[in-house]
Amino acid sequence: MTILNESGIPDVLPPLHAVNGLAERLPDVLVVVVGTQAEAHLVQCLSAVPSPNLPPSRRDQRVIFAIIDPNDPPQQGLLASRIVESAAGLRGTSLVLLVAGRTAESLGVDAEFEARLVARKLDLPSEVVNPDAPREVPGILSTDLEDRVLTVLVNLCPKRKTSDLVETASPAKRGGLFGGLLGRGIEPSDSNDGRPVVLLGGTLKPGAAQGLAAELSRAGVEVAGAVPGSGMGELPPLGEGTVVAVMDPNLSSAATAAERRGATVVKTLMPVGVDGTARFVQDVAEEAGTRISEVARARSAWEDLGVLRNRIRGKRIFFTGDTGLEIPLARFLADAGAVVLEVGAPRLDRRFLAAELQTLGPDVDVVVSPDYRGQTNRIDESRPDVVISSPGLHLPLVARGHLCRSPRDFLEAGHYGYGGARRILELLVRTMDRAETLDSLNL
Amino acid sequence: MKLLRGVYEGPQSYGILRVAASIRGVHALLRALPGEAYFRTLHGARERTGEMAPVTLSPLREGRDSSMAPGNLVRDLSGVVRRHPKTEIVILVRSEASLLAGETIPATTLPEVEGTGRPPELVKFPWEEPAMRETEAAELALEDLIRARMHDRPERSPYPTVNLFGPPIFGPGAMAEYAEAERLLDMVGVEVNARVPLGANTGDLGRLPRAWANVLLYREVGESATLYLQDEFGMPRVTTPMIGAAGTGAALRAVGELCQLDPKSVQRTIWAELARTAKLPWYARLEPPETFQNRRVAIFGDFTYPLGLGYALAREVGLEVTACGTYLTHLERDFLFHAHTFTEGAFVEDDPDEVAARIEAAKPDLVVGTHLEQGVADSLGVPFLPLCPPVADRPFVGRPLMGYAGSSVLADALDNALRRASVEPAGEAGMQWTDGALQEAAEVPLFLRGRARRLAEERARRQGSGMVTRDIFLESRS
Numbered sequence: 053m054t055i056l057n058e059s060g061i062p063d064v065l066p067p068l069h070a071v072n073g074l075a076e077r078l079p080d081v082l083v084v085v086v087g088t089q090a091e092a093h094l095v096q097c098l099s100a101v102p103s104p105n106l107p108p109s110r111r112d113q114r115v116i117f118a119i120i121d122p123n124d125p126p127q128q129g130l131l132a133s134r135i136v137e138s139a140a141g142l143r144g145t146s147l148v149l150l151v152a153g154r155t156a157e158s159l160g161v162d163a164e165f166e167a168r169l170v171a172r173k174l175d176l177p178s179e180v181v182n183p184d185a186p187r188e189v190p191g192i193l194s195t196d197l198e199d200r201v202l203t204v205l206v207n208l209c210p211k212r213k214t215s216d217l218v219e220t221a222s223p224a225k226r227g228g229l230f231g232g233l234l235g236r237g238i239e240p241s242d243s244n245d246g247r248p249v250v251l252l253g254g255t256l257k258p259g260a261a262q263g264l265a266a267e268l269s270r271a272g273v274e275v276a277g278a279v280p281g282s283g284m285g286e287l288p289p290l291g292e293g294t295v296v297a298v299m300d301p302n303l304s305s306a307a308t309a310a311e312r313r314g315a316t317v318v319k320t321l322m323p324v325g326v327d328g329t330a331r332f333v334q335d336v337a338e339e340a341g342t343r344i345s346e347v348a349r350a351r352s353a354w355e356d357l358g359v360l361r362n363r364i365r366g367k368r369i370f371f372t373g374d375t376g377l378e379i380p381l382a383r384f385l386a387d388a389g390a391v392v393l394e395v396g397a398p399r400l401d402r403r404f405l406a407a408e409l410q411t412l413g414p415d416v417d418v419v420v421s422p423d424y425r426g427q428t429n430r431i432d433e434s435r436p437d438v439v440i441s442s443p444g445l446h447l448p449l450v451a452r453g454h455l456c457r458s459p460r461d462f463l464e465a466g467h468y469g470y471g472g473a474r475r476i477l478e479l480l481v482r483t484m485d486r487a488e489t490l491d492s493l494n495l
Numbered sequence: 496m497k498l499l500r501g502v503y504e505g506p507q508s509y510g511i512l513r514v515a516a517s518i519r520g521v522h523a524l525l526r527a528l529p530g531e532a533y534f535r536t537l538h539g540a541r542e543r544t545g546e547m548a549p550v551t552l553s554p555l556r557e558g559r560d561s562s563m564a565p566g567n568l569v570r571d572l573s574g575v576v577r578r579h580p581k582t583e584i585v586i587l588v589r590s591e592a593s594l595l596a597g598e599t600i601p602a603t604t605l606p607e608v609e610g611t612g613r614p615p616e617l618v619k620f621p622w623e624e625p626a627m628r629e630t631e632a633a634e635l636a637l638e639d640l641i642r643a644r645m646h647d648r649p650e651r652s653p654y655p656t657v658n659l660f661g662p663p664i665f666g667p668g669a670m671a672e673y674a675e676a677e678r679l680l681d682m683v684g685v686e687v688n689a690r691v692p693l694g695a696n697t698g699d700l701g702r703l704p705r706a707w708a709n710v711l712l713y714r715e716v717g718e719s720a721t722l723y724l725q726d727e728f729g730m731p732r733v734t735t736p737m738i739g740a741a742g743t744g745a746a747l748r749a750v751g752e753l754c755q756l757d758p759k760s761v762q763r764t765i766w767a768e769l770a771r772t773a774k775l776p777w778y779a780r781l782e783p784p785e786t787f788q789n790r791r792v793a794i795f796g797d798f799t800y801p802l803g804l805g806y807a808l809a810r811e812v813g814l815e816v817t818a819c820g821t822y823l824t825h826l827e828r829d830f831l832f833h834a835h836t837f838t839e840g841a842f843v844e845d846d847p848d849e850v851a852a853r854i855e856a857a858k859p860d861l862v863v864g865t866h867l868e869q870g871v872a873d874s875l876g877v878p879f880l881p882l883c884p885p886v887a888d889r890p891f892v893g894r895p896l897m898g899y900a901g902s903s904v905l906a907d908a909l910d911n912a913l914r915r916a917s918v919e920p921a922g923e924a925g926m927q928w929t930d931g932a933l934q935e936a937a938e939v940p941l942f943l944r945g946r947a948r949r950l951a952e953e954r955a956r957r958q959g960s961g962m963v964t965r966d967i968f969l970e971s972r973s
Contacts, residue, residue: 059564061552066530084498088625090591093505094533117499122595122625126496134498141938143972154528158595183530192529421564425578444536451545 053412055400060423062398063444064374067183067196069098071151073256074201075114080284082145084116084135086152086161092117114142125160132169139174146284147177147208149201153184179204187305191399191421193376194442195302198255202306205279206252209290211313246341248276250288250315252306253299255280256463263469264299264323264332271337271344279306290315297336299323299468302376304404321407324377325384326353326473331407353470357388360477365389367437367484372396372427374442375459379408379418381440381467381476386413388477393436396422428452438480455487501847501867503822503885507623507632508590509534512550513663514633514716515586518640520697522549522582524575526568526598527590529554541665541889549582551575555593573606576615580608583697584640586618594625618643630715630797631825633663637692638720644701648728655754656688656706657733660717663692666884668893670694675898676712676737682764683747685754691717704728708753710746712737712897715798715823737897738803739811739905740773768899775902778910779812786913793818793840793859795850795868796883798826800896802833804863804882807902809837812909818857820844822865855945861912874945878912926952931965939972947972 068091075083085091116138118131139145148170152163163180171178181200249268254260261278268275277288292314298307307317320335321328330350337344369385371378373396382395400420402409424445431439431454441449441456449456465475512534515523525532538548553571565571575585585605605614622635659676662669673694677687688706689699709721710733724730731753735746744765751761792814794801798821805819818840821830827843834841840857844850851871854862862872863880866887872879882896895901939947954971955963
């Protein structure tokens with residue numbers, strides 16, 4: 053594996069686009085986008101799950117735009133009181149998120165203050181998400197807002213201290229807000245060395261974590277829940293004594309937040325592909341106090357994929373990079389016999405992705421902050437069989453005769469776990485089959 | 496500060512980019528945060544042609560500028576010239592964030608293009624400011640681009656020609672509007688000198704004064720450019736919206752007059768078209784008067800479309816226009832002046848919730864609007880025609896609303912909408928509401944209230960209750 057830095061302009065969908073998707077995914081959250089006409093327009097134009105064929109944007113009543121007139125910036129506290137008024141009409145709100153970036157800041161809005169005011173007046177948690185806040189590693193991914201929202205959710209999870217561990221486990225005390233969740237799921241193991249696992253990720257696909265949770269419980273691990281799970285009311289306890297299993301490679305700040313709360317974040321592969329899932333389950337289980345071997349399971353899953361792997365073998369795949377999901381996908385596909393020409397990484401957190409990068413095959417080039425024009429040229433020269441492309445390049449590349457899929461298509465199909473490995477390969481094979489059918493037509 | 500649930504217009508940079516992307520030979524350098532560069536993606540998704548939008552990002556970065564990475568404005572400008580040697584005009588567009596950051600734009604010249612030995616023209620827009628909106632900026636940018644190309648005074652063409660000033664890129668039927676206008680002008684014997692901005696190239700901009708007159712299809716964007724051409728070159732304008740059979744006829748006659756055509760021959764063409772292509776008058780005559788009697792319509796949109804459609808629906812079809820509004824607040828006076836000729840309910844508003852409330856108060860049987868009015872039409876349970884920009888449709892084949900062909904498109908749309916509406920059973924009137932239920936309903940956001948009311952009444956009916964109680968209302972909402 054080689055890592056190059058191209059210092060170019062990557063083609064990345066603006067992270068702010070995710071507001072719609074998040075509002076849909078977290079139905080008890082009120083999202084207030086603070087800024088000017090520009091932010092509101094962006095959020096409205098780029099719909100929930102962007103694909104090359106953007107579906108018409110829908111209005112979600114849980115997304116509100118606070119548009120500030122640059123010539124007449126509001127007084128402190130006005131924003132908060134307007135938000136309180138708007139929230140009054142919405143039932144079942146349990147969190148108010150203020151998405152306030154650089155524009156809001158330069159207009160003199162103190163978002164933290166307004167959020168505290170909203171929290172006090174509504175008696176609800178209210179947090180600020182700053183999409184433009186600097187990150188440790190430079191660069192931008194289209195999934196950055198999800199990461200930041202998950203960071204907020206991680207911090208809102210109820211804390212769980214070692215001393216509570218015994219108490220929570222005793223049935224008598226299990227009546228609290230989150231006790232029900234524990235009781236409904238898997239019974240906490242009686243042995244004290246078994247630590248509950250919280251899955252982190254799967255933001256845009258509801259139910260994405262369930263398959264993995266089942267896989268882990270099969271291994272005898274107690275899964276306390278998932279973040280974001282199915283909403284604010286069901287956030288699992290997360291703190292000292294919790295094991296956090298990160299499902300997506302683009303959640304570095306959420307993972308850091310979990311670590312800061314004292315949870316153990318498992319450093320392992322993402323649960324993508326056969327190898328990835330096996331390592332994930334094994335390492336998470338071990339951290340949670342259960343030793344298991346996934347070798348047999350992985351081997352049989354691998355053999356089951358034989359026919360599909362044969363179809364992929366030797367196919368040349370190019371990842372332009374957009375969501376950050378590309379690296380585990382490339383790792384799995386290279387394993388399965390595909391030739392990965394390039395993996396674009398608009399941002400690459402080498403420390404967070406150490407395990408992934410180590411496992412990435414020797415022939416794979418990772419290009420950090422790739423230039424989309426350079427990539428287009430390289431794609432034209434190397435003519436890959438499939439390009440996993442970002443939304444902005446999708447149509448131009450298709451028009452140049454390349455076969456394209458969006459990284460989000462894999463997410464939609466459900467790419468986690470052993471079943472996900474099959475779905476990833478099937479999706480690619482289906483794509484190539486269809487292209488072949490269309491190519492054979494005499495137009 | 497305003498709390499809105501949607502916006503009708505984008506920021507100024509978006510308007511300028513729409514104009515820039517409409518004209519071949521123009522390349523825009525967008526100074527913006529990396530997270531603001533969505534125009535290229537949107538262009539791909541809206542146009543679906545596979546062409547890359549002529550926009551390059553110059554990312555606004557903080558900190559030192561030591562690396563060779565993009566972000567240095569001067570270097571990025573020369574990069575555009577190097578990468579796009581066919582570009583004749585490079586424009587510098589600044590996003591809200593760039594404007595608010597208050598960075599100074601260095602005076603710079605562009606390098607020469609290899610081979611030609613001269614640099615492309617650099618056009619900057621000193622009037623850009625963060626509070627400005629899409630349409631106004633598009634209008635000013637078009638004027639500036641035309642001014643930048645007016646190097647000499649071209650000869651007037653020996654035969655009658657006109658320029659078409661139509662909508663910019665992303666209007667779902669924008670291309671079709673130009674094509675229909677050009678078809679009709681061709682029939683009366685007037686050639687189109689240039690389509691501006693969509694379909695023009697930079698050379699066309701310099702040749703605009705060849706034409707005898709300017710026909711404004713879309714005043715929102717063409718107004719100040721045509722006024723400039725009128726002042727500078729004495730070019731007359733035709734401003735009647737070419738919507739509906741009457742509007743189209745009036746526009747064609749005005750063009751005929753300005754181009755000194757024989758009025759009788761223009762009239763013959765109009766009659767022939769009325770017989771063959773224009774189906775709106777035919778539809779109006781064919782339907783029994785009862786179809787339109789006491790049918791109210793609410794219209795909302797930009798400027799040209801609501802006014803043109805309002806006039807056509809009120810006069811040519813005979814619907815009662817009980818509300819007609821625009822979100823273009825900077826055209827308020829003009830809009831109200833024109834709208835008052837056919838409606839009492841003219842208004843200017845840019846908050847979708849308020850618009851929804853206005854439309855609801857107008858008790859329409861049909862809503863014509865932008866895609867943001869879909870919700871209120873749904874909640875009122877009346878048919879909805881998304882005929883005013885912005886709309887979310889991205890058809891592969893654009894259909895015109897202007898001209899005679901456009902009048903037939905309108906007739907079809909009305910025929911479908913009004914027929915469907917008349918088949919639907921009318922909701923039982925007179926459902927009673929308890930005070931508790933009314934209080935709860937008042938808490939629902941305005942634009943959802945109609946729907947909530949309807950759902951609650953349906954639920955009460957299903958339960959066999961003649962009265963909507965607080966419980967029924969809450970159940971219907973859960």
